[in-house]
Amino acid sequence: LSGVYVSTELFSILGIADRIKGKTKKIEGERVGAAIARGDAEIGFQQISELLPVTGIQYVGPLPPQVQRTSIISAGIRSGAQSLDAVRTFIQFLASPAAIPVLEKNGLESVVNAHSVGASFEQSQPRAFHEGFVDVPGAKIFYRDSGGDGTPVIFLHAYTGSADVWEHQIPAFTSAGYRFIAYDRRGYGHTVADANGPASTGPDDLLALVNHLKIDKFHLVGTAAGGFVALDFAVSYPSRLRSFTLLCSQGGVQDADFVEAVQRLSPEGFRNMPPDFRELGPSYRVTNPAGVARWSEFEKTNRAPEAVRGPSQPVKNRVTLATIQGIKIPAMMIAGDADLYAPPSLMRRIAERIEGAQLIVLPEAGHSAWWEVPEMFNRTVLAFFAEH
Amino acid sequence: MTSRLAARALLLVVGSASALCSAELRVIASGALTEAFSELIPQFEKSTQHKVIASFGSSVGSASDSIKARLERGEPADLVILAREGLDQLIKEGWVVQGTSIDLARSQIGVAVRAGAPKPDITTVEALRHTLLRRIRLHIQAV
Numbered sequence: 304l305s306g307v308y309v310s311t312e313l314f315s316i317l318g319i320a321d322r323i324k325g326k327t328k329k330i331e332g333e334r335v336g337a338a339i340a341r342g343d344a345e346i347g348f349q350q351i352s353e354l355l356p357v358t359g360i361q362y363v364g365p366l367p368p369q370v371q372r373t374s375i376i377s378a379g380i381r382s383g384a385q386s387l388d389a390v391r392t393f394i395q396f397l398a399s400p401a402a403i404p405v406l407e408k409n410g411l412e413s414v415v416n417a418h419s420v421g422a423s424f425e426q427s428q429p430r431a432f433h434e435g436f437v438d439v440p441g442a443k444i445f446y447r448d449s450g451g452d453g454t455p456v457i458f459l460h461a462y463t464g465s466a467d468v469w470e471h472q473i474p475a476f477t478s479a480g481y482r483f484i485a486y487d488r489r490g491y492g493h494t495v496a497d498a499n500g501p502a503s504t505g506p507d508d509l510l511a512l513v514n515h516l517k518i519d520k521f522h523l524v525g526t527a528a529g530g531f532v533a534l535d536f537a538v539s540y541p542s543r544l545r546s547f548t549l550l551c552s553q554g555g556v557q558d559a560d561f562v563e564a565v566q567r568l569s570p571e572g573f574r575n576m577p578p579d580f581r582e583l584g585p586s587y588r589v590t591n592p593a594g595v596a597r598w599s600e601f602e603k604t605n606r607a608p609e610a611v612r613g614p615s616q617p618v619k620n621r622v623t624l625a626t627i628q629g630i631k632i633p634a635m636m637i638a639g640d641a642d643l644y645a646p647p648s649l650m651r652r653i654a655e656r657i658e659g660a661q662l663i664v665l666p667e668a669g670h671s672a673w674w675e676v677p678e679m680f681n682r683t684v685l686a687f688f689a690e691h
Numbered sequence: 692m693t694s695r696l697a698a699r700a701l702l703l704v705v706g707s708a709s710a711l712c713s714a715e716l717r718v719i720a721s722g723a724l725t726e727a728f729s730e731l732i733p734q735f736e737k738s739t740q741h742k743v744i745a746s747f748g749s750s751v752g753s754a755s756d757s758i759k760a761r762l763e764r765g766e767p768a769d770l771v772i773l774a775r776e777g778l779d780q781l782i783k784e785g786w787v788v789q790g791t792s793i794d795l796a797r798s799q800i801g802v803a804v805r806a807g808a809p810k811p812d813i814t815t816v817e818a819l820r821h822t823l824l825r826r827i828r829l830h831i832q833a834v
Contacts, residue, residue, distance in 0.1 A: 318820070319823055342805060350801070360805055367818075373798065376796045384769035386717075389715075389741040393770065396735050397795055411723065415795050415796075
């Protein structure tokens with residue numbers, strides 16, 4: 304698995320795929336460490352747990368976090384398995400205090416506790432992520448859910464994103480005790496929509512998802528085009544929201560002068576510029592080429608196959624500066640000061656209309672602030688949640 | 692299905708069996724677990740009456756010792772443990788019972804060099820890139 308990632312992604316993220324072509328070799332059926340020990344290679348990449356035990360090599364360290372690829376090792380019961388009692392006992396043992404240090408010594412970080420596999424499982428709080436589909440009219444919506452009893456937070460991705468893009472948010476929000484949920488909006492990722500519809504609406508898809516997950520109230524965070532759905536949802540179903548955060552988004556506001564300002568931001572030819580140029584701020588592009596490459600990977604693969612994108616969805620409400628004036632729930636607007644689509648001055652027009660809404664401007668961030676300045680973004684949102 | 696439900700399903704499956712005393716448990720696991728299991732299995736066998744027969748293979752790929760190849764060859768197993776992408780595929784294909792999966796551990800990719808060789812700097816993305824471009828004659832990766 305490590306080899307697939309290293310050869311297909313890591314080298315191109317690092318921007319060196321072409322230059323080291325022909326200098327790499329894939330190993331099947333043998334440990335990488337053995338080849339290094341023999342002197343067949345100067346450097347090798349593999350799961351840490353498979354490097355540590357090899358003699359004749361030295362383990363240097365993990366890949367840097369920005370390009371690390373963590374895989375989750377999971378257990379499942381073979382169809383027709385015998386000895387089911389022993390299976391359960393064994394899984395419990397692997398999650399026990401006796402086993403965890405042995406796993407960790409061998410480069411594996413335990414993610415399950417014995418309690419959660421045990422008889423009192425129902426009361427426990429599993430940390431494992433769940434992925435699944437929810438049937439909604441005309442589509443199956445794909446979602447990821449950290450589960451648990453924390454206050455739910457739902458993230459809505461951009462036109463260039465999908466449910467995959469929140470890797471800098473997941474650890475911050477789950478470790479702060481929140482239940483993290485993200486989904487692929489229609490037309491994106493793994494979500495499958497029926498070409499014949501019904502197209503439904505963004506807010507109704509979200510409503511169906513939270514109803515399916517039996518979630519009453521939640522925090523909603525929408526970025527860019529995901530913010531259009533967030534604002535439409537806040538207008539349509541405010542009673543379900545603890546708060547909503549509009550991030551780097553024009554919000555889908557349809558007043559003529561607002562639309563005219565949006566159009567002025569996007570001159571002739573702008574849409575033909577490369578997506579990373581349009582949607583990542585210049586400061587970030589200077590300092591983080593690997594992050595730009597990773598963002599671009601998401602951007603290139605975020606759309607669902609054309610056949611399952613479904614018809615384009617109408618809005619639930621025609622959102623105007625007048626309609627949002629009625630929103631009474633806690634709201635925050637976050638703008639990147641280098642955002643070419645939704646600069647602070649544009650988002651301020653929305654914030655001014657919502658009672659008590661704050662506008663936070665993140666410096667040196669473009670249209671993807673959650674990706675470009677994740678620590679600052681996470682801290683800002685968590686502080687806001689803490690008040691609501 | 693949430694993990695909680697998955698576990699409930701696991702308990703249901705488990706509940707239907709009633710092996711009270713010693714049993715033989717067959718496990719096919721990712722190579723990432725080889726070393727840890729060599730220590731853990733004797734411990735487990737000592738503290739229970741059960742016996743574990745474990746074999747190891749890669750989570751993905753088509754090598755003859757991959758976990759899927761082992762199952763296709765008819766190697767018996769009660770439990771399979773591998774990278775989640777691989778497990779999901781096995782569930783999809785019916786090798787593993789849907790709803791029984793439990794995440795156990797996180798595994799990350801590391802870098803190694805020959806014993807005695809100078810340790811390259813790989814602490815940052817930039818350092819890793821330079822290491823690979825400047826110093827390296829050949830890289831080897833596992834499939």
